[in-house]
Amino acid sequence: MTVMASYEKFDYSTRPNKRTQRKMIFDALARYIAVFPRRRFGYVGFGSMWFADFLYAHRRLGLQSLTSIETPEGFRRAAFNRPFKCVRMVEGYSSTVLPSLNWRRPAIVWLDYDYKPESESLQDLSYLAGEIASGSVLMVTYDADPPWNEDATPDERAEVIRRVFKDAAPPQLRRSRRRKSKVPHRSSYAPTLTALLWSFLENELVRNGRAGADDLAWLPLFSFFYKDGAPMITIAAALLNSRERAIFEEGNPFKGLLYALGERLFSIAIPPLTLRERAELDRRLPSRTVKLPFPLAEEQLESYRSLYRYYPLLAEVDL
Numbered sequence: 494m495t496v497m498a499s500y501e502k503f504d505y506s507t508r509p510n511k512r513t514q515r516k517m518i519f520d521a522l523a524r525y526i527a528v529f530p531r532r533r534f535g536y537v538g539f540g541s542m543w544f545a546d547f548l549y550a551h552r553r554l555g556l557q558s559l560t561s562i563e564t565p566e567g568f569r570r571a572a573f574n575r576p577f578k579c580v581r582m583v584e585g586y587s588s589t590v591l592p593s594l595n596w597r598r599p600a601i602v603w604l605d606y607d608y609k610p611e612s613e614s615l616q617d618l619s620y621l622a623g624e625i626a627s628g629s630v631l632m633v634t635y636d637a638d639p640p641w642n643e644d645a646t647p648d649e650r651a652e653v654i655r656r657v658f659k660d661a662a663p664p665q666l667r668r669s670r671r672r673k674s675k676v677p678h679r680s681s682y683a684p685t686l687t688a689l690l691w692s693f694l695e696n697e698l699v700r701n702g703r704a705g706a707d708d709l710a711w712l713p714l715f716s717f718f719y720k721d722g723a724p725m726i727t728i729a730a731a732l733l734n735s736r737e738r739a740i741f742e743e744g745n746p747f748k749g750l751l752y753a754l755g756e757r758l759f760s761i762a763i764p765p766l767t768l769r770e771r772a773e774l775d776r777r778l779p780s781r782t783v784k785l786p787f788p789l790a791e792e793q794l795e796s797y798r799s800l801y802r803y804y805p806l807l808a809e810v811d812l
């Protein structure tokens with residue numbers, strides 16, 4: 494059986510929550526790079542066929558040295574769609590391509606996997622934790638659907654987590670006698686996965702010695718959850734030495750950015766609204782109190798209020 498590649502199933506430029514997340518990410522990144530004006534950041538990611546993240550990285554952030562990695566199956570099609578001359582295309586799996594790239598300059602790296610964590614992609618994270626230059630930002634996206642069936646027992650669930658995350662699995666899962674209440678259920682898996690990834694990154698920096706020798710630490714920037722079908726999480730961390738950390742704190746670039754919550758998950762859940770409803774809402778925002786001429790659940794109103802600046806407006810155009 495051949496598995497259909499994600500770019501054959503989804504148009505990554507139109508998925509509304511992902512699209513919103515992308516805008517929020519690049520808004521935060523624009524603020525981040527502004528506190529390091531003399532650095533020339535590179536960008537490394539998976540542009541797929543649409544290069545939606547690369548369009549932002551070049552147009553919005555002004556980055557000039559961009560590298561897109563694509564699997565051998567999708568490479569020719571991706572290369573055909575390369576949006577700018579400054580985007581370098583590299584064919585292969587990230588596990589083999591990442592070690593062939595030059596990591597001396599600070600980079601913004603987005604490993605936008607469309608699947609669940611497994612040893613190969615976690616190996617990519619380990620590799621990057623050991624190689625990226627200080628000042629770099631590492632972002633990773635994973636499918637947060639639990640890797641077990643509905644009827645899996647707590648022991649089976651704990652076993653799956655231990656198999657994938659090894660040392661980063663919480664101690665109560667690593668011990669042979671487990672407290673059953675600590676094993677996540679399906680509904681609470683996204684926060685668990687997020688916490689596992691943060692602890693994985695932390696462990697890697699200690700394991701490779703850079704935390705001590707190079708005075709480096711992760712600064713968690715943001716963690717997102719959204720669902721356009723499958724539940725997805727994205728985390729982003731900057732790798733900073735103490736001088737860069739002081740510059741970041743002094744610049745305070747995320748002031749007022751409500752979703753830059755570090756390791757805490759921010760949920761993106763755009764309420765489905767008609768164009769008329771949206772126009773009525775927009776006319777009243779920003780404001781704490783909104784009286785609407787149509788019924789809308791308070792929760793949905795709150796969600797729209799917090800994200801409306803990023804909410805995509807999509808329309809069909811007959812050309």
Ligand SMILES: C[S@@+](CC[C@H](N)C(=O)[O-])C[C@H]1O[C@@H](n2cnc3c(N)ncnc32)[C@H](O)[C@@H]1O
Pocket residue numbers: 498499500505506515538539540541542543544545546547562563564567585586587588605606607
């Ligand atoms: C989720 S899409 C990227 C979407 C894009 N970042 C965006 O913002 O819209 C992932 C793409 O990366 C490719 N891909 C996934 N895992 C990969 C890996 N380990 N190495 C190379 N390419 C990979 C897939 O074929 C797909 O085209």
